Amino acid sequence: MATLIPVWFDGLLGLGLVWFAWQALSSDNLFRAIVLFVAFGLMLALVWVRLAAPDIALAEAAIGAGVTGALLLAAMARLNVVIYEQATDNNETSSPPRRRPASELVALLAAGLFVALAWTLYHLPLDTPGLRQAVSEQLANSGVSHPVTAVLLNFRGYDTLLELLVLLLALLGIWSLGQCPRQAEVATGEVLDALSRLLAPVLLLVAAYLLWLGASAPGGAFQAGAVLAAGGILLLLSGWRLPARLTRWPLRVLLAVGPLLFLCLALISLLLEGRLLQYPLAQAGGWILLIEATATLSIGAILVALFMGGNPEPGQPDE
Amino acid sequence: MALFYGFLLIFLLLNLLAGLWRIMRGPTGADRMLAAQLFGTTTVAMLVVMAQLQEQASLRNVALVIALLAAVTAVAFVRRAWPEKETSADAD
Amino acid sequence: MLTDYLAVLLLIVGGFFFLAGTVGLLRFPDVYTRLHALTKADNLGLGFIMAGLAIQSGSWLVAGKLLVIWLLVMLAGASVAHLIARRALQRDITPWQR
Numbered sequence: 001m002a003t004l005i006p007v008w009f010d011g012l013l014g015l016g017l018v019w020f021a022w023q024a025l026s027s028d029n030l031f032r033a034i035v036l037f038v039a040f041g042l043m044l045a046l047v048w049v050r051l052a053a054p055d056i057a058l059a060e061a062a063i064g065a066g067v068t069g070a071l072l073l074a075a076m077a078r079l080n081v082v083i084y085e086q087a088t089d090n091n092e093t094s095s096p097p098r099r100r101p102a103s104e105l106v107a108l109l110a111a112g113l114f115v116a117l118a119w120t121l122y123h124l125p126l127d128t129p130g131l132r133q134a135v136s137e138q139l140a141n142s143g144v145s146h147p148v149t150a151v152l153l154n155f156r157g158y159d160t161l162l163e164l165l166v167l168l169l170a171l172l173g174i175w176s177l178g179q180c181p182r183q184a185e186v187a188t189g190e191v192l193d194a195l196s197r198l199l200a201p202v203l204l205l206v207a208a209y210l211l212w213l214g215a216s217a218p219g220g221a222f223q224a225g226a227v228l229a230a231g232g233i234l235l236l237l238s239g240w241r242l243p244a245r246l247t248r249w250p251l252r253v254l255l256a257v258g259p260l261l262f263l264c265l266a267l268i269s270l271l272l273e274g275r276l277l278q279y280p281l282a283q284a285g286g287w288i289l290l291i292e293a294t295a296t297l298s299i300g301a302i303l304v305a306l307f308m309g310g311n312p313e314p315g316q317p318d319e
Numbered sequence: 320m321a322l323f324y325g326f327l328l329i330f331l332l333l334n335l336l337a338g339l340w341r342i343m344r345g346p347t348g349a350d351r352m353l354a355a356q357l358f359g360t361t362t363v364a365m366l367v368v369m370a371q372l373q374e375q376a377s378l379r380n381v382a383l384v385i386a387l388l389a390a391v392t393a394v395a396f397v398r399r400a401w402p403e404k405e406t407s408a409d410a411d
Numbered sequence: 412m413l414t415d416y417l418a419v420l421l422l423i424v425g426g427f428f429f430l431a432g433t434v435g436l437l438r439f440p441d442v443y444t445r446l447h448a449l450t451k452a453d454n455l456g457l458g459f460i461m462a463g464l465a466i467q468s469g470s471w472l473v474a475g476k477l478l479v480i481w482l483l484v485m486l487a488g489a490s491v492a493h494l495i496a497r498r499a500l501q502r503d504i505t506p507w508q509r
Contacts, residue, residue: 009325016336032343034400035352042385045385066388189497202483227388234390338436353445356491387487
């Protein structure tokens with residue numbers, strides 16, 4: 001009986017995950033879909049924990065459920081979508097679901113893909129060591145003691161560098177849409193003031209903690225950056241605005257420092273060791289910490305800028 | 320003890336799944352957001368229990384992050400997605 | 412052994428309050444009462460569970476961390492409940508009358 005409990009729990013979790021995803025995708029009410037998406041993110045974090053991947057669980061909790069949830073809510077507000085109260089629920093029951101002509105074909109293809117994946121998974125050997133052996137052999141040379149960080153920042157540093165550049169690219173895409181929308185200054189009230197004053201430093205502290213922890217335990221730049229971004233988003237929501245003189249070069253420096261430093265170190269390593277991103281063995285730990293620290297700052301700044309929804313520099317052409 | 324933890328986890332998960340009904344029904348946006356907040360707290364509880372059961376201290380960090388980020392998402396809801404007047408959506 | 416029984420008792424009480432919070436969320440008639448149910452799960456439900464786990468962990472460091480998480484959840488929960496309720500009043504959502 002006792003050994004069946006994990007099966008029941010995991011089964012419920014998996015079914016719940018699929019159920020939430022389906023409800024979020026098929027919901028007519030946009031706001032309901034967003035809330036379901038946030039709940040889906042929480043379930044997914046639990047799934048990652050059950051799959052013995054606490055690093056991804058941390059990232060999913062911070063980025064997937066948290067920052068993306070806030071982003072979607074702000075985006076929905078910007079679309080001028082009104083949250084209908086009673087009215088929408090009455091309308092939903094009366095209108096028939098829209099069927100696109102190709103939906104049967106898509107459903108068939110999806111089912112076929114599912115069957116193929118299930119068959120492949122079923123035939124995979126259960127106990128492959130994968131790259132665990134190789135990683136643990138080289139771990140002492142990587143500069144950190146946590147294998148996930150070693151892979152992300154050292155062995156596969158190239159991927160992480162490109163991920164940072166992709167984030168910057170996403171920001172450029174949003175900035176190309178025009179100036180960030182002017183938020184009317186509504187009074188915040190004492191509770192929100194107090195909450196933001198208490199939580200923002202805590203978020204900063206937790207971000208620093210996760211960054212420092214990343215060398216030896218689940219943590220690291222992306223998770224810390226997302227928590228930092230949450231602090232920035234909280235400040236924005238509580239009425240803080242970036243001073244205009246900081247929206248030109250200082251902001252751009254903050255956004256770019258992570259990827260730029262990573263690129264510089266990559267080039268330096270090319271000169272020193274002959275290979276791109278081959279850190280010198282003695283300094284590997286220090287280099288990784290430097291890369292992660294600047295990456296945290298940049299990721300936090302990029303996510304907050306994404307939340308702003310446009311170029312904060314005054315005088316930009318509107319969309 | 321592990322058996323008890325297992326039962327507690329399944330109990331909490333069923334609680335969480337039951338809250339889905341409130342997200343579907345509403346009727347106001349706040350009701351749906353409330354349910355998401357309860358999901359967050361229940362997930363925090365599940366994670367700290369799992370941290371004890373599986374002896375993984377990092378799960379407590381995940382719980383901490385969820386607790387903090389749920390607050391930020393809720394503030395984003397109140398300040399952006401739920402304006403004072405239903406008709407104007409460009410003022411908080 | 413005694414600490415085990417105490418911890419199990421605390422965890423069961425915590426679980427009960429989570430159930431109460433969920434039942435309240437599903438059964439109470441309006442936003443304001445549901446907020447009330449939610450904060451009970453936050454405070455008491457999570458508090459008792461943290462207390463039970465703190466006893467089981469046998470480490471002051473872990474107990475301290477659990478305490479910090481609980482305090483943060485309570486702080487965030489109470490503030491968010493206030494914010495949502497205040498905005499609900501501004502949007503003229505009338506409280507349920509018998």
